[in-house]
Every structure is written in structure tokens, then in C-alpha cells.
Amino acid sequence: MFQKILVSIDTSASSEKAFEEALILAKATGGSLMLVHVLSTDEEDAPKLPFSQILDFSQILDDRPLKVYLEQWDVYEKKGLALLKSRTDAAIEAGVVVEFSQPTGNAGRKICELARSWGADLIATGRRRNSTFKEMVLGSTSNYVMHHAPCAVLIASSVPKAE
Numbered sequence: 828m829f830q831k832i833l834v835s836i837d838t839s840a841s842s843e844k845a846f847e848e849a850l851i852l853a854k855a856t857g858g859s860l861m862l863v864h865v866l867s868t869d870e871e872d873a874p875k876l877p878f879s880q881i882l883d884f885s886q887i888l889d890d891r892p893l894k895v896y897l898e899q900w901d902v903y904e905k906k907g908l909a910l911l912k913s914r915t916d917a918a919i920e921a922g923v924v925v926e927f928s929q930p931t932g933n934a935g936r937k938i939c940e941l942a943r944s945w946g947a948d949l950i951a952t953g954r955r956r957n958s959t960f961k962e963m964v965l966g967s968t969s970n971y972v973m974h975h976a977p978c979a980v981l982i983a984s985s986v987p988k989a990e
Contacts, residue, residue: 828856829979833947835938835968836864836914836927838872840985841953846914848983849951850921859924861945862914864907865934869968872906874899904929935971943977951981 834849836842846862853860867873874896911927918925930937942950954969969982 828858829853829949830856830858831861831945831947832858832949832951833861833863833938833942833945834914835934835950835952835972836862836910837870837953838910839953841983843953844985845951845953845981845983846917848981849949850918850923852949852951852981853918853923854921858948860918860926861941861947862911862918862925862927863938863941864911864927864929865937866904866907866929866931867934867937869934872903874903934968935975938968938972939975939977947978949979949981950976951983954982954984 829852832849832853834846836846849860852858868875876896907929911929915925915927928941930941938950938952941947950972952969952972954967973980973982
């Protein structure tokens with residue numbers, strides 16, 4: 828059934844749920860996982876370019892804002908790798924064959940490209956609950972994946988538990 832499952836990883840609770848579901852499926856079917864964390868400026872915890880300082884003509888020759896941004900990007904990249912490593916370790920501990928990738932770019936496009944080139948049977952991804960306006964303006968990674976994936980898509984949503 829699902830032998831190659833690509834899992835989109837980020838810091839959201841729905842991403843964690845997608846990973847858990849994919850891990851269960853991989854164990855049940857003897858499948859393998861490809862974990863992907865896309866380095867994207869659209870991600871909530873990604874560093875933002877200091878446009879206000881870049882657009883200030885008097886600061887064009889001052890490269891400090893760019894240096895700070897690059898340092899923040901390095902930290903962001905390392906956090907992504909640490910997240911991938913922890914999920915990789917969990918999959919290995921569960922006896923599932925796993926590999927990972929951390930490309931840079933538009934998350935939806937990169938996920939679909941990797942699924943196509945890796946030959947995924949299923950993409951598991953989380954869904955953030957963005958406002959309709961925010962989703963309309965910025966788009967949604969899960970919506971893009973659902974409409975452009977070369978295979979089946981499992982979209983996990985984390986719903987807060989009632990007390």
C-alpha cells in the first residue's frame with residue numbers, strides 16, 4: 828500500500844500529528860519515511876529580512892542588519908536540522924527506515940517536487956488553522972500540496988482536546 832511516505836515537518840502541533848500518523852502507517856506497511864523541513868521565509872519562526880533598514884538610504888552602506896539576518900537564518904537552519912534529527916531518531920527507534928531533507932524555497936512546491944523525485948506513495952502534512960484572510964493572501968502549504976501532489980495526501984489537524 829504505502830511504501831514511501833513523505834512527511835512535511837515543521838514546529839506546529841499538526842506537523843507532529845502528521846508525523847505520528849505517518850510513523851504508524853510506515854510500521855504497519857513496512858514502509859519508509861522521507862522527512863522534509865523546508866527552509867522558507869513564509870514559516871512563522873523564520874527570520875524576516877530587515878526591510879525597514881534596507882530601504883533606509885542612509886543605512887545602505889551599513890551591513891549590520893544583513894549580518895544579523897544571516898546569523899538568525901543560521902540559527903533557524905540549525906533548529907530545523909535538530910527537529911529533523913529528533914524525528915529521525917524516533918522513526919529509527921520504532922524500526923522504520925527513514926531519511927531526511929532540508930531544502931530552501933516555497934514549502935508547497937518543494938514538498939511536491941521531492942515527493943515526485945523520491946517516488947512517494949503518500950504525503951503526510953499538517954494543517955495550520957490560519958484565518959481565511961491570511962490563507963487567501965499568503966496561501967496554504969497543505970492546500971497547495973493537496974492540489975499539486977503526485978500521490979495521495981494525508982492532512983493532519985491538531986484539534987485542542989476538550990477538558
